[in-house]
Amino acid sequence: MSRGGQGLARVAVVVRAGAAPLWWAGVFAAGVGVLPSGITGRRIGVMAGAALFLVAAAWVALRGRRRYTALGGGTARAGKHDLLQDRAVTVRTWRRGHRWWLLLAFAAALGSSFAVPAAGGMLLAGCGTGLWLKAGWLGRRERAGDALLWVRVDWLGRYGGRPAGKAVRAYRSTGIAAGDAAPGGARRTASVG
Template identity: 85%
Template sequence: MWWLGVFAAGVGVLVPGLTGRRIGVMAGAALFIVAAAVVALLRRGRYATLARAAARASKYDVLQDRGVTVRTWRRGHRWWLLLAFAAALGSAFAVPAAGGMLLAGCGTGLRLKAAWLGRLERAEDALLWVRVDWLAGNGGRPAGKAVKAYRSTGIAAGDAAPGGARRRTAALV
């Protein structure tokens, strides 16, 4: 979302718009800050509650990493993302760059939330996972109503690092 927003804002600056570039960019900056803060703080309590209630993953649990969940959600919602991008481009004719900066702010807020979850995992020394069967009836939302709790594994389990990043291993010499 961030890159789509930056691109739409860049294109939006090229169009003078009804309000003028200066007002559009100033309104876009305000929207960027507000959107980033709202998206980063939205449902944070739900994520923390799910993390506190995380049970140890059993041998037969089918787990799905948040990165995979995000990719699946993105594929399922690609038309909405494309529509948001088109709306951000179209809004440039009224308020230049504001729609693109709003979209970029939403993407930044999601990145801030992911960083917060990574810090939460590091503090508890556990990786958080979502059971696949809970995601299926939930539209792929990792903190939706169907997700009753996360599953946790130790840091050494799997190939993921805290925050869902790929684990870096030392090259064997």
């Protein structure tokens, strides 16, 4: 990057990157986890899993909102030499950096099914749902402020870390049409007309 430019990744895309793998791993683990009756029995396992799903979704969706709001409150505009990272690159970096954690979480969810059927998988799916809800909340903030939020790639760390972690000191902003991801981090759809 020339002339002092920085690589920038979309905050909502980083948040959303883990949602699909956690959701699908959780759904698969819960589906397979219903097969053994476990120690508690299927009915209790599914009821416990439903409670864990709701708690995990709420906790992940609400966790850190004050930090995101504080970082998003005083954003500086991205400079003309800043490099806006593609959505696909951000997602791929995050997923590659966290693949062993995702695999370990999936294995733990499957293993827990022999004690409490489906509960571990539903917990994972709840975490994925919470990330989607958090990304949606960020998208509504971006639309309301008419600005997309970006974070420096070097502050995310080697594994595409947390966009509101301790290393992150401030966000940058661009206009709502910048980059290839819509507000909230989803793929931008081609507008007709």
